[in-house]
Amino acid sequence: MGMIECKNVSVVYNNEVEALHHIDLAIKGPTITGIIGPNGSGKSTLLKAILGMAQFNGEINIDGVTSKKFLKKIAYVAQKSLIDLSFPITVKECVSLGILPSLGLFKRIKKADWKRVEKALDIVGLREQEQRQISALSGGQFQRVLIARCLVQNADYLFLDEPFVGVDMISEDIIIKILxxxxxxxxxxxxxHHDLSKVKDYFDQLVMLNSKVIAAGATAEVFNMQNLKCAYGENIFVDRGE
Incomplete structure (x- = not known):
C-alpha cells in the first residue's frame, strides 16, 4: 500500500507569493485522488513539490523515504500546454521514452521493450497510429499517448496535471477506465482536476486546496457545498447531476 506524506510543506516563489501554506497531508493508496481548487490555489505546485521540481520547506515522504529517492517509481504527465508538440517524434517513439528510466547507461531498447510499447498502444487504442508524428494527433489522442508512456514505465505512482483539458469525451472515457x-x-x-461535475465519478479521495488544505479525505465526505464555498467562494456553482 502506497503512502504520500506531506508535513508542514510550504512553497514561496521568487515574488514572495506563498503558493502553499503549511500543507499537512497523508494520501493512502491504492487510490485515484483528485486535487481541486480555484486557479492559483497551488494544485500543480503540490505535485511539483512532491516531484522535487519546486523548492519547499517542510518534509515530503513516499513510502517512508524522501520523495527524491522515489522518483523512478513516479510517472508524471505535465499540463499539455507545457509540452512541445512540434518535436519531430513518432507516437511509438514517444511512448518508448517511458522505458528509459529503467535502462542502464548507454543501453538500447530491446525487442521485449518494444513489445511493451505496442501493448500499451493497444490499451489506449492507438496502435494504428504508432508511426504518426505526435504533431498530427488530436488533443485527446496525444493525451492517450502520454498515458501509454506511463504504462510502459510501470511506475507505482502516477501524477497527472489537468489530463482532461482539451480532450474529447471518447479519449476521456478511455483514460479514466485505464486509470x-x-x-x-x-x-x-x-x-x-478542474471539472467539478466529474469529481464524484472519478475520485476515491479528494484534496481541496486554496494555498492551504481546505479539506482532504474520502470524496463522499469532502465534496460538499460548505467546503466548496471555503475553497472557491460563496458564488460557487456545481452541476452534480442532482
Whole structure:
C-alpha cells in the first residue's frame, strides 16, 4: 500500500507569493485522488513539490523515504500546454521514452521493450497510429499517448496535471477506465482536476486546496457545498447531476 506524506510543506516563489501554506497531508493508496481548487490555489505546485521540481520547506515522504529517492517509481504527465508538440517524434517513439528510466547507461531498447510499447498502444487504442508524428494527433489522442508512456514505465505512482483539458469525451472515457484499472492493480494516482461535475465519478479521495488544505479525505465526505464555498467562494456553482 502506497503512502504520500506531506508535513508542514510550504512553497514561496521568487515574488514572495506563498503558493502553499503549511500543507499537512497523508494520501493512502491504492487510490485515484483528485486535487481541486480555484486557479492559483497551488494544485500543480503540490505535485511539483512532491516531484522535487519546486523548492519547499517542510518534509515530503513516499513510502517512508524522501520523495527524491522515489522518483523512478513516479510517472508524471505535465499540463499539455507545457509540452512541445512540434518535436519531430513518432507516437511509438514517444511512448518508448517511458522505458528509459529503467535502462542502464548507454543501453538500447530491446525487442521485449518494444513489445511493451505496442501493448500499451493497444490499451489506449492507438496502435494504428504508432508511426504518426505526435504533431498530427488530436488533443485527446496525444493525451492517450502520454498515458501509454506511463504504462510502459510501470511506475507505482502516477501524477497527472489537468489530463482532461482539451480532450474529447471518447479519449476521456478511455483514460479514466485505464486509470481505474491501474488503481485496482495497486497504483496510487494523483490528478489535478478542474471539472467539478466529474469529481464524484472519478475520485476515491479528494484534496481541496486554496494555498492551504481546505479539506482532504474520502470524496463522499469532502465534496460538499460548505467546503466548496471555503475553497472557491460563496458564488460557487456545481452541476452534480442532482
Amino acid at each position: 481505474k484499472n491501474l488503481r485496482n492493480e495497486g497504483k496510487t494516482i494523483l490528478i489535478v
